[in-house]
């Protein structure tokens with residue numbers, strides 16, 4: 440019998456476990472629909488913020504030997520200036536994860552309340568961006584602040600599940616995950632990019648990125664993602680969207696064995712293109728056939744069995 444690739448739990452209801460993570464296709468409805476049509480199970484928006492914010496100047500992305508650095512700078516039109524986008528989104532036929540951020544706890548709630556009215560399937564809280572000063576990653580490093588954000592957002596989003604995206608830079612990522620769960624989080628996204636890291640141009644002797652430092656992504660961070668997901672799985676009951684360095688079906692299986700229910704495909708888009716969603720879903724299916732698994736839920740967290 441063919442394995443069942445659908446994922447269905449209290450929070451995720453996707454036709455397959457591959458998810459487009461936040462940040463890859465800004466606010467372009469057509470591209471998101473295209474990614475879904477080419478095989479993704481769910482689509483995450485680039486984080487929407489409280490007020491218009493310009494990107495950092497170019498260069499905002501640079502490849503390194505083993506991964507990619509990016510510092511885009513959380514650009515956003517601001518939630519009040521996206522009517523055209525939301526009008527187009529009425530036509531969507533895909534599960535939508537709306538990523539949001541604020542520069543204060545109250546701003547998170549303000550943006551969340553507005554976005555909740557657009558009825559995404561899930562609201563993701565970006566408490567982990569490495570590329571802005573003062574807000575972003577520091578929120579996700581502090582269990583108390585992360586929990587306060589979750590609590591305030593939950594109070595204004597009625598039934599829409601809320602999913603904070605955690606940073607591997609937290610001293611104690613499980614402490615942050617637990618605090619978020621206690622505050623009412625419905626799921627956890629783990630992980631955001633690692634670092635920040637840097638690359639210096641030997642000719643100019645200067646940092647390549649305009650913001651100098653940027654979040655590190657790609658295959659090199661997979662072991663860190665696996666460890667974070669493994670630890671979070673041991674400390675919370677809520678489902679995990681695993682992201683970090685997945686570039687083929689076996690990588691996806693590894694994140695699931697650690698505890699992920701669904702898996703993001705981000706940096707791999709640069710090398711494999713948008714057909715990676717369909718291809719990696721097939722690679723997951725092939726692995727399941729070879730290893731006699733009928734359902735994804737039998738794989739999630741399997742590495743914890745004694």
Ligand code: DHB
Nearest residue numbers: 511512513568570632654
């Ligand atoms: C940006 C935001 C992130 O959360 C991240 O991991 C990398 C880059 C950004 O917009 O700069």
